[in-house]
Amino acid sequence: MPVLQLRYMGDPILRKKAAKVEPEEIDDKFRQFIADMLETMYTNEGVGLAAPQVGESKRLIVYDNMEAGYRLDPQALINPEIVEREGSCRGEEGCLSIPEIKDMVERAERIVVRGLDRDGNEMEIEAEGMQARVIQHEIDHLEGILFVDRLGGVKKRLAVSRWKKLRKELEARQSA
Numbered sequence: 221m222p223v224l225q226l227r228y229m230g231d232p233i234l235r236k237k238a239a240k241v242e243p244e245e246i247d248d249k250f251r252q253f254i255a256d257m258l259e260t261m262y263t264n265e266g267v268g269l270a271a272p273q274v275g276e277s278k279r280l281i282v283y284d285n286m287e288a289g290y291r292l293d294p295q296a297l298i299n300p301e302i303v304e305r306e307g308s309c310r311g312e313e314g315c316l317s318i319p320e321i322k323d324m325v326e327r328a329e330r331i332v333v334r335g336l337d338r339d340g341n342e343m344e345i346e347a348e349g350m351q352a353r354v355i356q357h358e359i360d361h362l363e364g365i366l367f368v369d370r371l372g373g374v375k376k377r378l379a380v381s382r383w384k385k386l387r388k389e390l391e392a393r394q395s396a
């Protein structure tokens with residue numbers, strides 16, 4: 221399974237609203253793409269990944285079911301929609317599209333999400349705590365929202381300027 225190229229903050233695809241996946245698009249090729257996304261996520265030691273982060277502006281997210289233990293229960297959700305949210309909590313987040321930047325973000329404590337599984341069947345899941353945080357973070361990507369957008373003004377500016385420096389180093393390393 222190929223590991224896909226990650227897109228980093230600054231890439232316009234990360235700011236686009238992703239397109240809904242039509243049921244007829246969910247075929248073996250699509251499932252292979254899901255497998256590649258999961259491979260990409262695990263190779264980069266991530267806990268979640270949204271399709272725009274690998275260059276596909278589609279409403280698809282993958283994540284690790286942490287309750288089962290890391291890498292034991294990879295999940296995919298197509299056209300995910302949050303239908304219930306409850307409570308709020310702060311916790312640390314990072315993003316594979318903004319490597320090395322981490323900060324505290326406020327999210328709903330518990331959510332109910334509806335979407336399609338990788339066979340196109342409707343599913344509903346309930347998540348809380350860290351799992352709910354990951355799913356909310358990934359669904360934000362489908363709206364073109366990055367976690368740094370949820371930081372206060374000064375913190376966001378600091379994170380973005382730090383990232384711009386890191387991005388130059390990263391690009392220099394990749395082309396070396």
Ligand code: NI
Pocket residue numbers: 314315316317357358361
């Ligand atoms: Ni992210």
